[in-house]
Amino acid sequence: MKSLIIIVFTSLLFVSSANSQSYIGYLVDNIEVKDSLNEKIVKKGRKGDGVLVYNLDVFEGGRYKVHHINSGKDGFILRKDVLLQKSVPYTAQSLDDIKKAILETEMKDPMLKFYNNTKGKISIKYGKENIELAPQEKLSLKMAKGKYYYKFKLPGVDPYYGVEVLEDHRLYDMEFYVGRTK
Secondary structure, three states: OOHHHHHHHHHHHHHHHHHHHOEEEEEEOOEEEEOOOOOOEEEEOOOOOEEOOOOOOOOOEEEEEEOOOOOEEEEEHHHHEEEEEOOOOOOOOHHHHHHHHHOHHHEEEEEEEEOOOOOEEEEEEEEEEEEOOOOOOOOEEEEOOOOEEEEEEEEOOEEEEEEEEEEOOOEEEEEEOOOOOO
């Protein structure tokens, strides 16, 4: 009987330590970060904003307690509204240490995710980067923050030009497809 109690106790310690780990993630939609469960808005988050999920404890209404990285605001968001990217490597003693560790991680740089959802090969000029994507191919690319001019080109389709200002701690998700014009 003693060995059974020890095994259960060890398993509970493992679960507890897993939930105390912090994670970096990205917002999957434009959402509101609330101050608590009483629903006062602290920050309006944009799709792709970086957040620190303090731990995987779920609060009332299925919410995580988070730190919105670029604004420095703490609050709560629905767990379905965050894409967990990776655990934060830290040996922190306080919340300030955790926040400092985040700012020093490789997640600081903007991340671009491209998806060619067409039947043709697509050419992308993004700043100084030249990229070619085969049909249904995905690519992730880390860039420095700043202003970038881009051009997307697919054979038989007019090229698409634009400009984007990339910010730290953000994910930019781009899916390419061919649609009809009216």
